[in-house]
Amino acid sequence: MTEPMPTAQRELRAADLAAVRAQLGREPTTPFTVVARCTGGHPLVIRNVPLDAAGDPFPTTYWLTCPDAVKAISRIESEGWIASLNERMTDDEAFRASVEAAHDVYAADRATDLAAAHAWGGVAGTRIGIKCLHAHYAYRLAGGDDPVGAWVAERIEPVHADQRRGRVAAIDQGTNSIRLLVVEPAAEPGAPATELARDMLITRLGLGVDRSGRFDHDALVRTVEALGTFCRRARALGAERIRVGATSAVRDAENRDEYAAAVRTLAGSELEVITGEQEAGLSFLGGTHGLDPGRGPFAVQDIGGGSTEFVVGAAPGIAEHAISTRMGSVRMTERHVRHDPPTAEDLASLEVDVASVLDEVDASVAVRDARTFVAVAGTATTLQAIALDLSRYDPDRIHRTWLTRGDAERVRDALAAMTDVERAALPVMAPGRGDVIVAGAVILVATMRRFGLDRALVSESDILDGLALEMLGG
Numbered sequence: 001m002t003e004p005m006p007t008a009q010r011e012l013r014a015a016d017l018a019a020v021r022a023q024l025g026r027e028p029t030t031p032f033t034v035v036a037r038c039t040g041g042h043p044l045v046i047r048n049v050p051l052d053a054a055g056d057p058f059p060t061t062y063w064l065t066c067p068d069a070v071k072a073i074s075r076i077e078s079e080g081w082i083a084s085l086n087e088r089m090t091d092d093e094a095f096r097a098s099v100e101a102a103h104d105v106y107a108a109d110r111a112t113d114l115a116a117a118h119a120w121g122g123v124a125g126t127r128i129g130i131k132c133l134h135a136h137y138a139y140r141l142a143g144g145d146d147p148v149g150a151w152v153a154e155r156i157e158p159v160h161a162d163q164r165r166g167r168v169a170a171i172d173q174g175t176n177s178i179r180l181l182v183v184e185p186a187a188e189p190g191a192p193a194t195e196l197a198r199d200m201l202i203t204r205l206g207l208g209v210d211r212s213g214r215f216d217h218d219a220l221v222r223t224v225e226a227l228g229t230f231c232r233r234a235r236a237l238g239a240e241r242i243r244v245g246a247t248s249a250v251r252d253a254e255n256r257d258e259y260a261a262a263v264r265t266l267a268g269s270e271l272e273v274i275t276g277e278q279e280a281g282l283s284f285l286g287g288t289h290g291l292d293p294g295r296g297p298f299a300v301q302d303i304g305g306g307s308t309e310f311v312v313g314a315a316p317g318i319a320e321h322a323i324s325t326r327m328g329s330v331r332m333t334e335r336h337v338r339h340d341p342p343t344a345e346d347l348a349s350l351e352v353d354v355a356s357v358l359d360e361v362d363a364s365v366a367v368r369d370a371r372t373f374v375a376v377a378g379t380a381t382t383l384q385a386i387a388l389d390l391s392r393y394d395p396d397r398i399h400r401t402w403l404t405r406g407d408a409e410r411v412r413d414a415l416a417a418m419t420d421v422e423r424a425a426l427p428v429m430a431p432g433r434g435d436v437i438v439a440g441a442v443i444l445v446a447t448m449r450r451f452g453l454d455r456a457l458v459s460e461s462d463i464l465d466g467l468a469l470e471m472l473g474g
């Protein structure tokens, strides 16, 4: 795998930049992503890159931006609690050990963006003691196992009096990535739920499962660590239930019980191994939820790492026919891509494999009858980000926009001509996607050609949203 780009330089919504600017009352000093939101959807915690615009160290990775939360914590600080908690550090061995562990993990987290930044210390840029309660609370909301953050939470939550009950979290465990969505139910039925957190990490749990039938040990360790962070983050945001749905590679792995045991411990729920049919229904729900019923029938394509689902239905949200194929971007890359960049022979054997899977799809699901073709998940959204020539990944610019077949072909050809390193360096490319996106692009373009689809409605909401919508009963 190629060296990942710092998360915070890849993805940012223009609306969040404006909101944070207003919250801080100044221009943000470093690029950031939003890690947590409040009731109402405004940013609560952002994640900063380690260097500010001038190139100087910026040790506070997680920064609290909601003015009400900031005020509530400043009140506690003015009561002298920083000194009291530091005294407790000297008296209480277990407390001290857990604060120091939080500092260590925080420093390691920052070092994933910039190795040299490890030396800048832990929470709020210190290695010993407690310096800033805002920073500890922000870290807790970002998934940090931080006893000081937990202590603060007990004293200030709920920050907003209108916070609604019934918050839930959904985690989608795929072949290539693990994704988190935390939502608060809408105030009235029919209104959209408020997104409190949405994140994705590429851990490659399915690495090699196609060949060995088992999870690779390191991939499993990496994935369980990400799962732990996501579950802490969901709980810190008040999620009452955490649902973990696993697809494709997890279905196929002999040692999936090891992952299931981690889910039981960390999420407090049983792992749901989602069948191909359920996966299709959830993708369709996520991809078509809220669309105009007059634009049906709909076909949804969900290109994953290990499988691709095709689902059709006359009305939004209600899947009628589906097929799950063992054709995914990771699986197809492992099978056919032998060179970097792929040679014409690599691409030809990939095309042949994809074409034979599409024969199967053509025989079982009426994709070609769809009036609206919806393409969900990372392959399609990333192709659209490149087609739109975005300088950073802005989901608001991508969600429910049209990608023409011509643009999809143009981007596929451009990506196929690049090396893994060149693709990974594109400003909109998620870490770990650069080397598998060519196979994903081939699948998307071949599908549009085969079924005579001139354009795809690209959707940021997919199976993950489907999992959460089901939890909310919508």
Ligand SMILES: [Zn+2]
Binding pocket: 038, 039, 042, 043, 044, 066, 067, 068, 069, 159, 160
């Ligand atoms: Zn707030």
